Amino acid sequence: MMHDIAVLGGGPAGMAAATEAARRGARVVLLEESAAPGGQVYRAPPTGFVVPADADSRVGDALRAALRQSGAEIRPGCRVWGVGGGPLVPQGMAAAPFRLDALAPDGQSFAVEARALVLCTGTHERIIAFPGWTLPGVLGLAAATILLKAHGVLPGRRVVVAGAGPLLYAVAAKLLKAGAEVAAVVDLAHSREWVRALPALAARPDLLARGVAWRAKLLARGIRVMAGAQVSAAAGGEVLERARVGDTWIDCDALCVGHGLVPATEATRAFRAAHRYAAAEGGWVPVLDADQRCSVPFLYAAGDGAGVRGAAAAPASGRLAALAALHDLGMLPDHAAARAAPARDLARAARAGGAMARMMALRPELVQAIPPETVVCRCEGVTRAEIDAACADGAGDMNQMKQFTRCGMGPCQGRLCGETAAELVAMHCGGRERAGFATGRLPLRPVAMDALLGDFDYADIPVPNAAPI
Amino acid sequence: MDVIAKHDRMKDVAHTLRIAGISRPADVTFSFEGTSLSAPEGENLAAALIACGIRRLGEGQDAARPRVALCMMGVCQQCLLRVDGRLAQACITPIRAGMVVTAA
Numbered sequence: 001m002m003h004d005i006a007v008l009g010g011g012p013a014g015m016a017a018a019t020e021a022a023r024r025g026a027r028v029v030l031l032e033e034s035a036a037p038g039g040q041v042y043r044a045p046p047t048g049f050v051v052p053a054d055a056d057s058r059v060g061d062a063l064r065a066a067l068r069q070s071g072a073e074i075r076p077g078c079r080v081w082g083v084g085g086g087p088l089v090p091q092g093m094a095a096a097p098f099r100l101d102a103l104a105p106d107g108q109s110f111a112v113e114a115r116a117l118v119l120c121t122g123t124h125e126r127i128i129a130f131p132g133w134t135l136p137g138v139l140g141l142a143a144a145t146i147l148l149k150a151h152g153v154l155p156g157r158r159v160v161v162a163g164a165g166p167l168l169y170a171v172a173a174k175l176l177k178a179g180a181e182v183a184a185v186v187d188l189a190h191s192r193e194w195v196r197a198l199p200a201l202a203a204r205p206d207l208l209a210r211g212v213a214w215r216a217k218l219l220a221r222g223i224r225v226m227a228g229a230q231v232s233a234a235a236g237g238e239v240l241e242r243a244r245v246g247d248t249w250i251d252c253d254a255l256c257v258g259h260g261l262v263p264a265t266e267a268t269r270a271f272r273a274a275h276r277y278a279a280a281e282g283g284w285v286p287v288l289d290a291d292q293r294c295s296v297p298f299l300y301a302a303g304d305g306a307g308v309r310g311a312a313a314a315p316a317s318g319r320l321a322a323l324a325a326l327h328d329l330g331m332l333p334d335h336a337a338a339r340a341a342p343a344r345d346l347a348r349a350a351r352a353g354g355a356m357a358r359m360m361a362l363r364p365e366l367v368q369a370i371p372p373e374t375v376v377c378r379c380e381g382v383t384r385a386e387i388d389a390a391c392a393d394g395a396g397d398m399n400q401m402k403q404f405t406r407c408g409m410g411p412c413q414g415r416l417c418g419e420t421a422a423e424l425v426a427m428h429c430g431g432r433e434r435a436g437f438a439t440g441r442l443p444l445r446p447v448a449m450d451a452l453l454g455d456f457d458y459a460d461i462p463v464p465n466a467a468p469i
Numbered sequence: 470m471d472v473i474a475k476h477d478r479m480k481d482v483a484h485t486l487r488i489a490g491i492s493r494p495a496d497v498t499f500s501f502e503g504t505s506l507s508a509p510e511g512e513n514l515a516a517a518l519i520a521c522g523i524r525r526l527g528e529g530q531d532a533a534r535p536r537v538a539l540c541m542m543g544v545c546q547q548c549l550l551r552v553d554g555r556l557a558q559a560c561i562t563p564i565r566a567g568m569v570v571t572a573a
């Protein structure tokens with residue numbers, strides 16, 4: 001069946017986009033790899049788990065309920081690995097709709113086609129390498145929110161929380177509430193950065209109040225909060241035992257560390273949409289107009305994947321994208337009137353979200369401080385020294401550096417090391433624009449080869465006879 | 470090396486790592502590297518292993534870069550292990566009764 005609009009990603013942006021479009025009569029399909037829509041911030045707990053409701057879960061439940069009632073076809077548990085159609089149709093061939101290839105929960109591969117495509121793929125976490133970051137017990141800060149909120153498990157008994165942005169205080173407060181000991185909160189931001197962000201945060205008094213409450217709780221409990229500080233090393237035997245801040249080693253059995261969020265642009269890159277580098281929005285982002293349109297016709301991006309603006313802004317940008325798609329498909333005559341409310345909501349939420357995003361922007365000094373022998377690419381075991389050497393030998397951008405060192409060629413496809421590696425290349429070649437990004441390649445998300453090939457064995461793959469030379 | 474033995478220190482406190490106040494399905498048993506463990510049915514495998522005191526999920530290609538759950542959202546691929554013989558990401562795999570988990 002041909003859909004009017006396909007939405008990739010079921011976070012707040014994707015849920016709102018699909019809901020808006022389906023309510024207005026479009027045939028909409030939403031694809032999401034998790035077992036239920038929700039995204040990173042409103043991730044639903046596993047089937048059979050009942051987690052007490054809080055402010056976040058109520059917002060998530062409301063978005064899910066509206067989506068269910070909208071009439072959109074919801075396909076959870078489906079990991080999209082391939083894209084096609086649209087701008088990828090070779091020149092001279094007949095135009096074709098967008099196509100998404102996905103794996104269903106039962107392992108079967110299937111495709112959906114749509115006249116317009118809204119990408120709401122969210123972000124992944126940036127963790128800049130430091131000595132000892134490969135020790136078990138070290139995990140991402142955003143990752144910790146999932147472990148704590150969706151799975152209800154503590155990362156350890158005595159935890160150091162480190163990095164940048166509001167998730168620091170959210171994680172620390174949640175750890176305390178759940179009975180863990182918070183050994184220290186190590187905030188990259190100086191107090192003056194928080195003071196500077198205050199006027200923008202005032203646009204979201206609810207979130208500001210929550211942040212102030214978290215901070216007060218930490219102070220009341222006598223938790224050590226270190227501002228303008230960073231964890232420079234982690235150490236231990238088989239697992240993490242301590243983390244170093246300045247000259248002090250802090251004993252801990254878990255370290256939650258994150259240096260911001262990076263928009264997931266695999267799909268916009270695969271469609272060869274135009275991108276720009278915007279450090280304050282998380283890195284490379286698709287070039288968009290005021291209605292979330294990409295440079296490719298009938299392609300839209302919304303939510304944090306289009307530039308980090310936070311969970312409150314995501315639904316508004318999703319709705320704007322859906323309305324633009326409807327309008328471009330000729331299904332929405334009164335576009336100007338319809339877009340007014342979400343455009344206003346987005347402007348308001350993006351003010352506070354933007355201030356937070358700026359605080360989570362990449363800090364080059366963290367990359368400069370990485371010692372040469374530290375592993376940057378964990379999949380392939382590539383150190384900083386090897387990346388520096390490749391650059392000195394003439395690797396002038398990310399693609400060349402990747403060829404020289406294998407950095408980013410492992411199963412994570414550069415999602416974990418890419419930010420550190422790109423910043424190292426940028427230091428040699430004169431900036432992130434020059435360093436560029438590794439060419440967008442399929443699969444978008446890793447999938448087992450046997451899943452794509454079906455049930456047959458290696459021996460069943462037909463091998464053509466070699467051509468005579 | 471026996472992955473479980475390394476975690477004896479964590480095991481003492483492991484029972485307290487599951488946050489109270491959440492209603493969970495009944496426990497089922499599964500095995501990790503030959504040791505029988507239990508966890509609520511449907512719990513996330515990475516979370517269940519952490520709750521069982523196991524954070525070193527395997528030695529991988531290089532003991533300096535062991536398998537661990539790092540991103541908890543399916544992107545970093547550091548949590549790869551084998552579930553009933555097939556390569557899987559611990560952080561996106563739910564626990565099923567009788568599941569046989571080994572290091573990858």
Ligand SMILES: Cc1cc2nc3c(=O)[nH]c(=O)nc-3n(C[C@H](O)[C@@H](O)[C@H](O)COP(=O)(O)OP(=O)(O)OC[C@H]3O[C@@H](n4cnc5c(N)ncnc54)[C@H](O)[C@@H]3O)c2cc1C
Pocket residue numbers: 008009010011012013014031032033034038039040041042078079080081120121122123124125142143145146170261302303304305309310311312314444445540542
């Ligand atoms: C791990 C993590 C935890 C976070 N926790 C919080 C938090 O606790 N509080 C907070 O305020 N903000 C949090 N954030 C910030 C987050 O970016 C929110 O602002 C918000 O979730 C953004 O909404 P979104 O719809 O843009 O993207 P997301 O919520 O990230 O949703 C994107 C969705 O797309 C799906 N997807 C992506 N690619 C594919 C594919 N190829 N196939 C199928 N599905 C796909 C993902 O599974 C995901 O559900 C977190 C971010 C991360 C990375």
Ligand code: FES
Pocket residue numbers: 515537538539540541542543544545546547548549558559560561
């Ligand atoms: S923890 Fe990153 S993929 Fe599983």
